[in-house]
Amino acid sequence: MAADNIKGVKSARFFIHVTLIVLAVLSLIPFTWMILMSFKPLAEVESYKPLPTVWKPENYTSVFEQVPYGRYYFNSLFISAWTTFLICLTSAMAGYAFARLKWKGRDLLFQLYLTTMMIPGLVTMVPNFGLMVRLQLLDTYLGLILPGAFSAFGTFMLRQFMLSIHPSLDEAAEIDGATKWQTFWEVIMPLARPGLITLGIFTFMGSYGSLLWPLILVKSQDLYTLPIGMLYFDSMYARQTNVLMAASVMSVVPLIVLFLIGQRFFVSGIMLGGVKG
Amino acid sequence: MKKSTKTTLIALAFLLPNLLGFMVFTFGPVVFSMGASFTNWDLQGREPTRFIGLDNFVNILTDNQFWLFFVNTIFFMLAMPIAIAGSLAVALLLNSKIRGLDAYRTLLYLPSVTAGVATMLLWKALYNPDFGPINFIIEGFFDWIGMDSVTGPKWLLSTQNLLALGVEQVSIVAAQFGLGAREAIIIMGVWGSFGGGNMILYLAALGNVPQELTEAAELDGAGRWKLFRNVTWPQLAPTTFFIVVMGVIGGMQGGFEQARVMTQGGPAGTTTTLAYYIYNKAFTEYQLGFASAISLILFVMILTFTIINWKFGNKEVNY
């Protein structure tokens, strides 16, 4: 009986490993292709042979020679970091108010939040642009950060997360004499950490990859983000797919690092939730 | 001060930063564009801007083209259940206690990290009917089983689709049956979604499933499927609900980047979604009133979906 069980566990593990390896390989193919292409000479980007005949690491330095890639890099990281910070903070606070406090008009306001998410963002871009004109935020960092820094999505997400935290926890804190502000920081926020990190990763990635808004809002090169900057390598007179791929490979590195760090927190968050939940 | 008033004030204080930004940057513009949808607002100013009542809406809804693009949009969403089930399956696999979890998680998440223009250009190359590796494999396979004459699908260049939808109007045309541009984009989307954001959401939610529950069920000798069906699945209900709601919202507004980068909405308009249509109306024809009206129609559709979802979903979600 016991041996059967162990055998069962073993074969299940084997099955899990095989499935995951297959999926991982499938996920990796295009990325690998991208890396290989980033080392190809321009003449070979058309070729469907995966390996370059001559390896050209110069493609990577060429990125920096042709555009101020370092500046783009900084801008992207800087803008995404601010956006992520603001979204996480304000969404968590709002999510707390929606999920853990009872007040008049709560559900109505929440539904309002929810409904605005259903309106295609494209069409709010023009009024928002008009607003930026009024506020004189065109071609500024603030204009790039602010409109994306308050998210109905984030509020919705963190509210859902905070709903799944057991209500007895706030009650206990309240009995201990904690204010709502203390409860929020000391009890709810630590428990909502997996949710916060998830939201953080989503927001960072979304902001990091966003193209249309910066494209319209920004004029000076100093404020270009990576997605706009990389368009150069796909523009009519400078189309160099190999260099574009090199620039792309470099641009995803921070996201991979972020995810690697983020997922460690996931694990601890998950354990935390498991113990206290 | 009454306790309820006090709580309301505290709640508002918590809400304030978000609410302020939300009102200014989201709600305001939304109300503005809703109003604009009843006007002939046109950036080119061919005529003075004025209210034209329901004209835009009548014109859109009686337009065959709108419905074609609507069908395209829905078509792209058909794979959503597969994508969601896939991401749940992957999350469940990643929730087991095996070695190398970190590595798997990162590798599976890579497609989401690398998503963007470069990846789309890459997929375009992968789908090339003559030179792309995908058809290379498909044709190689058929050669191998002795069917040399089989050629691979034309992917992004083909108007064919698995539902045999016609090109010029909303209809079924047998000759259109096959794999084409729409499937190509769907496959790309599904590929990216297994290990993507939804997987992360599920993973985080799985971490919140109380261990006592699973342990208790295991002690009862419940099988894996039963354990999943009776313990895990109900616990995941809020997450699933969230994912479905967001999926519908995203799906109805989706397809813009793919159309812009990979197909320009073609071939023959088969990959033009409503979002791409709105973009064209607003930013290449400057008919902002008209574009706002399409958005409002889209909004009503999404809202209807969501309300149904809410009614249905609420049965399983415990607040």
Place this chain on the structure above:
Amino acid sequence: MKAFFSITLTILLILSVVAMATRSPDPGGPGRTTLVWATDNNPVRARQVELFNELNPDLFVVIDPMNAAREKVIVQSIGGVGPDLFDSFGYDSLTAFVNSGVAWDITDKLAEAGIDPQDDVWEVALSSFIRDGRVYGFPANVNADAIWFNKDMFDEAGVPYPRPGWTWPEVVETAKKLTKRDARGRPEQFGLYFSFDAWQSVLRSFGGRLWSEDGTQTMLDTPEAREALTTLQDLMYKHRVTPSPQEEAALTSQGGWGSGNLTFLMSGRVAMAFGGRWWLNLLRKDAPDMRLGVVEMPYPRRATLVGGARCVLVNSRSPRREAAVRFVKYLASEEYNRLLNDQADALAPMKRFSQGPRFELNPEYPEEDFNLVWRSVVEKATPEEVNPFVKGAELTPLNQQIDLMKSGLKDVPTALRDATRNMNARIRRQARIRPDLKKLWIERTGEQP
């Protein structure tokens, strides 16, 4: 948690200071007014700007290739941050800029400077910057296409060079001799690259047209249109001397310098390609050893084709618009026009500078014996047909049928019949639902739509 957020906030604030402090100063330096020109990043553009900056020590023009898209120029200009100068292609684009109030009327300023575009500029370009008699800018260059051929590939295959006045059957015969396929039928080399998107040129040379004079009818269900588009479709699917979209996709999506068809020519994969003189500035740079010739495409019934101009307009909302006009005047100057013709960035806008021995044979490039061909096609060219009733997304029914013909999914007569029927319905519909178009329809036809 609270500490984490506080630390993050501090770091972000420090970074903000760094970010603001490191923004670069005005590129022109003190004492110079900087003008921003939103245009493409063709490498030859740099010298064109440099020359202007040398001639005008108080001004400094910088190129902004990322802000050149039309939607961006309009939205940004209305918001007050648009470029001072921007490019515009064709009548529709000019109309959009004029109607949105972004293009500045500089008729009088140019007249004061003694510039008379009506007489001096190639006719094909006029409608791209003059509207209802008012002048809004000036062409930077003018283009019409002809067939490039690779002399080396002809010599290798022992095929005589194409001669002016040839016919489509002769084109096909020549191209067949220069097309090679492998055992599986996959292409290794094509005789001719002729983009299906150039169908309007072919249509016109067969004596057809797209819209009726007043724009209320589609003229594609005609023998001329059928002949023209069949000729194009047969190149791909009957004679198989031109890459079909699927054969082309591998190359266009991945590029190299310039657009796909140019890459085709440059990499020696096609012996002939239909394209413009502006290819030459890239060919000189990236394929300096390639021996090239140019011949006009066949004109079965009418010696005409589609041409166009890239025009530079002045932003009416720019505070520096007076200074920007000086750049527009520069485009009419001898210095600029000579430079442009030397650079081979298509053809210079002023007719009189495309004359004389220096134009006919540039001593720096003695093997380029084809400059007169380029002048000849620009003389023959007329602008793309426009229809006020349908533009942008309203053209989808037409583009659908073009796509279907292009990808070989539909035969030409059926597709043209469907295109005509669907577009006519579309035109009428537009005339019914849009009050401005309704007025136009009544003006032009004298009846209700």
